[in-house]
Amino acid sequence: MPTVEAAAAVVPGRPVGAWTIAWRRLRRDKIALASAGILSLIVFAAFAGGPIAAKLLGHGPDDLFPYAQHSLKPVGPWTQVPDTSIIESLVPDAPPPKNVGTTLFVLGADGPLGRDELLRVLYGGRVSLEVAFGAAFLAILIGVTLGLVAAYFGGFVDSVISRFIDLVMAFPLLLFLVMVGYTVAGDKFARITVHGVFPQGVVSLVLIIGLFTWFYPARIVRSQVISLRHQAFVEAATSTGASDSWIIRKHLVPHVLPTLLVWGSIAAATNIMLEAGVTFLGAGIRIPTASWGTLLSSTWGTVANPTGYDPTTFSAWPTLLPTVAIFVTVLAFNQLGESMRSVLDPKAVR
Amino acid sequence: MSVGWRYFLRRILVSVVLLWVLSVITFAIYFTIPQEPAAFLVDPQHSTPAMIAKARHRLGVDRPITTQYAKFVWRALHGDFGVAYEGLSFNANDELVGTHVGSQVIRAAAVTGWLALGGVVLVIVLAIPAAMLAASRAGSWLDKTLLAVTLIGISTHPIVIGVVLQTFAGNRWHIAPPSGYCGLTGQTANFSSPFDNNPVLCGGFRDWASHMVLPWITFALFFIALYLRIVRVRLLDVLGSDYIRAARAKGASEARVLRRHALPNTILPVITMLAMDIGTAVGIAVYVETVYRLPGLGRLTLGAISGEQGFDLPVIIAVVMVVGAAIILLNLLADALLAVADPTIETRGARRAQAAGRVI
Numbered sequence: 001m002p003t004v005e006a007a008a009a010v011v012p013g014r015p016v017g018a019w020t021i022a023w024r025r026l027r028r029d030k031i032a033l034a035s036a037g038i039l040s041l042i043v044f045a046a047f048a049g050g051p052i053a054a055k056l057l058g059h060g061p062d063d064l065f066p067y068a069q070h071s072l073k074p075v076g077p078w079t080q081v082p083d084t085s086i087i088e089s090l091v092p093d094a095p096p097p098k099n100v101g102t103t104l105f106v107l108g109a110d111g112p113l114g115r116d117e118l119l120r121v122l123y124g125g126r127v128s129l130e131v132a133f134g135a136a137f138l139a140i141l142i143g144v145t146l147g148l149v150a151a152y153f154g155g156f157v158d159s160v161i162s163r164f165i166d167l168v169m170a171f172p173l174l175l176f177l178v179m180v181g182y183t184v185a186g187d188k189f190a191r192i193t194v195h196g197v198f199p200q201g202v203v204s205l206v207l208i209i210g211l212f213t214w215f216y217p218a219r220i221v222r223s224q225v226i227s228l229r230h231q232a233f234v235e236a237a238t239s240t241g242a243s244d245s246w247i248i249r250k251h252l253v254p255h256v257l258p259t260l261l262v263w264g265s266i267a268a269a270t271n272i273m274l275e276a277g278v279t280f281l282g283a284g285i286r287i288p289t290a291s292w293g294t295l296l297s298s299t300w301g302t303v304a305n306p307t308g309y310d311p312t313t314f315s316a317w318p319t320l321l322p323t324v325a326i327f328v329t330v331l332a333f334n335q336l337g338e339s340m341r342s343v344l345d346p347k348a349v350r
Numbered sequence: 351m352s353v354g355w356r357y358f359l360r361r362i363l364v365s366v367v368l369l370w371v372l373s374v375i376t377f378a379i380y381f382t383i384p385q386e387p388a389a390f391l392v393d394p395q396h397s398t399p400a401m402i403a404k405a406r407h408r409l410g411v412d413r414p415i416t417t418q419y420a421k422f423v424w425r426a427l428h429g430d431f432g433v434a435y436e437g438l439s440f441n442a443n444d445e446l447v448g449t450h451v452g453s454q455v456i457r458a459a460a461v462t463g464w465l466a467l468g469g470v471v472l473v474i475v476l477a478i479p480a481a482m483l484a485a486s487r488a489g490s491w492l493d494k495t496l497l498a499v500t501l502i503g504i505s506t507h508p509i510v511i512g513v514v515l516q517t518f519a520g521n522r523w524h525i526a527p528p529s530g531y532c533g534l535t536g537q538t539a540n541f542s543s544p545f546d547n548n549p550v551l552c553g554g555f556r557d558w559a560s561h562m563v564l565p566w567i568t569f570a571l572f573f574i575a576l577y578l579r580i581v582r583v584r585l586l587d588v589l590g591s592d593y594i595r596a597a598r599a600k601g602a603s604e605a606r607v608l609r610r611h612a613l614p615n616t617i618l619p620v621i622t623m624l625a626m627d628i629g630t631a632v633g634i635a636v637y638v639e640t641v642y643r644l645p646g647l648g649r650l651t652l653g654a655i656s657g658e659q660g661f662d663l664p665v666i667i668a669v670v671m672v673v674g675a676a677i678i679l680l681n682l683l684a685d686a687l688l689a690v691a692d693p694t695i696e697t698r699g700a701r702r703a704q705a706a707g708r709v710i
Contacts, residue, residue, distance in 0.1 A: 163364065163367075163368075166364065166368060167368055167371055167372070169629070169677075169681075170368050170369075170372060170674050170677050170678050170681075171372070171629075171674070172629060172632045172633075172670065172673040172674065172677065173629055173630075173632075173633055174632065174633030174636050175632065175633075175636065175648070175651055175669070175670070175673060176670075178636070178651070178652065178655065179379070179651070179655055179666065179670075180379065182655045182656060182661075183379070183380070183383045183655070183661065269505070273507055276507055276509070277507065277508075277509060277633070277637060280509055280637075280640070281636065281637075281640065281652060282652075282656060283655075296507075296509070296510075323507075323510050326507060326510075327502075327505055327506055327507075327510075330505040330506075330507075331501060331502070331505040334501060334504060334505055335501065
């Protein structure tokens with residue numbers, strides 16, 4: 001018996017939106033799904049996993065355990081460490097005080113100070129991801145606004161904004177990040193935490209990275225909107241009396257959104273690298289706050305104190321863990337961006 | 351004058367204005383931060399107010415900021431960036447003596463320049479043939495492996511690449527010196543650590559090249575990965591076009607199609623992109639110089655910012671101006687190159703300007 005469903009299935013050419021097509025393509029792209037899955041896992045681990053693990057283990061990421069190292073070498077993974085912050089005597093490697101319990105270090109300690117590496121990687125991930133997302137969001141916010149205004153209104157406004165973009169582009173980005181990070185952001189802004197919502201240093205790093213990278217999305221949006229501005233559908237909207245803000249919101253923004261998604265994903269990857277780099281150069285997140293940058297530089301040294309390779313204190317785990325965390329996250333963001341680029345491209349045939 | 355010339359004249363004028371604004375901003379940033387430049391000359395804890403006032407006067411920092419800025423611009427226009435604060439002292443005749451920022455910056459810029467130049471050569475020599483290989487066998491296992499390797503390359507932090515290479519190739523296997531720099535001409539004192547009292551004298555081409563091997567590789571790896579991807583996509587794009595089909599139809603071999611027909615159309619955009627990526631390159635150079643202790647612009651700036659007595663404004667502003675000028679100049683050069691080689695660029699520029707409601 002022919003059902004209504006079967007009849008509906010043969011009706012040809014039911015129009016589907018661009019987003020639906022993109023979603024269908026994305027579902028077939030296994031690498032993109034894997035990247036998205038890994039990223040959600042990392043975000044969950046960093047934002048919720050840190051506090052949960054701290055609760056379960058019974059110690060925090062900044063707690064010092066003098067018995068979590070033996071002659072400055074941190075203990076390895078899955079070690080029971082005497083649960084005390086006091087050293088019994090000044091003699092190194094003296095036995096721990098009596099009647100203290102032990103606490104578990106799942107991934108070992110982070111170095112001579114004896115902090116829990118797992119908790120530091122998790123809490124540090126939160127800081128690094130906040131910087132990555134925050135700075136990308138800020139850059140897109142500024143970039144889209146200026147790019148849209150420049151392209152849509154043209155003329156003098158466009159000239160001024162374009163020269164402004166040229167100016168910011170001429171800044172040697174990393175040098176400026178370091179300079180501003182060292183000086184302005186060093187004392188005043190680093191303490192901004194918005195009532196304790198963000199760890200120290202996050203807001204200032206978001207501000208500097210965002211304020212020096214918005215020109216990328218601004219250029220993308222400007223060139224796209226310039227090519228869209230005189231197309232028939234925009235002129236049709238103008239002729240029906242649509243206001244400037246209506247045209248921008250309903251006709252132009254949806255067109256630039258896919259490109260921005262792609263840029264945002266790759267920018268998040270770049271920002272994670274930048275956080276680690278600027279922190280390594282001594283101008284980013286300050287110790288003792290954990291971030292992937294501070295973890296990386298605590299084993300490999302910073303500019304002020306480059307340790308390089310020192311066989312007496314070197315331990316593979318604290319070096320490997322932040323490196324792998326940064327690598328996997330950056331790889332996933334890059335791959336997701338690439339996949340989204342091909343998925344959202346209307347010209348791509350599949 | 352043709353439209354093209356007028357366009358470039360305009361661009362050059364805009365570049366000069368950009369450099370000027372860059373100097374104003376840098377000056378302004380560093381004058382909003384409280385610091386005492388006299389601390390470089392006298393110890394503020396153990397000197398009388400008169401001595402501090404004299405030091406301030408001799409440095410010229412007691413005058414209003416506008417006067418100081420005007421003096422800076424006047425001197426800079428004559429190629430003089432002043433004397434660095436660090437290492438300043440009075441000599442026997444009560445005259446100020448110190449290192450000239452100009453020569454300091456030139457020496458550092460040479461190191462960074464060699465680093466970048468060697469790196470770019472590596473990128474061109476390795477990335478383009480690899481991309482041709484990948485593009486000619488698109489979709490094959492070789493192509494997929496190369497793509498995966500490049501994805502790893504652009505996702506690994508340059509610092510990590512640097513430290514790993516330094517630790518293994520330098521410190522463990524002794525393939526190349528793990529850090530330090532040797533001058534290409536003349537002898538340089540090479541300190542293996544900050545506490546080293548017996549520097550090794552070295553110099554000449556062999557020493558110079560051996561000390562630059564690891565930095566070059568570190569610098570180039572990121573860009574090789576990036577450009578392999580870009581050139582591959584571009585090649586695949588070109589290989590699908592009609593004139594390639596025509597070349598194949600007349601019986602040209604696949605190697606010849608790739609080399610003589612597809613590559614020339616790929617290489618120019620790549621060179622212009624290299625010129626435009628100099629901002630990123632400076633950033634990576636800072637990492638590389640830090641890891642390998644090369645006395646380049648990055649380390650010069652870091653030292654000037656993180657000095658104990660405060661920041662060394664003359665050095666900082668000189669570096670910003672030099673790097674800013676290099677970025678602007680190379681961008682301009684890239685545009686000029688593209689315009690000379692691609693005759694459609696001019697009309698395209700004009701059309702774009704028209705669409706934006708602007709007349710050149």
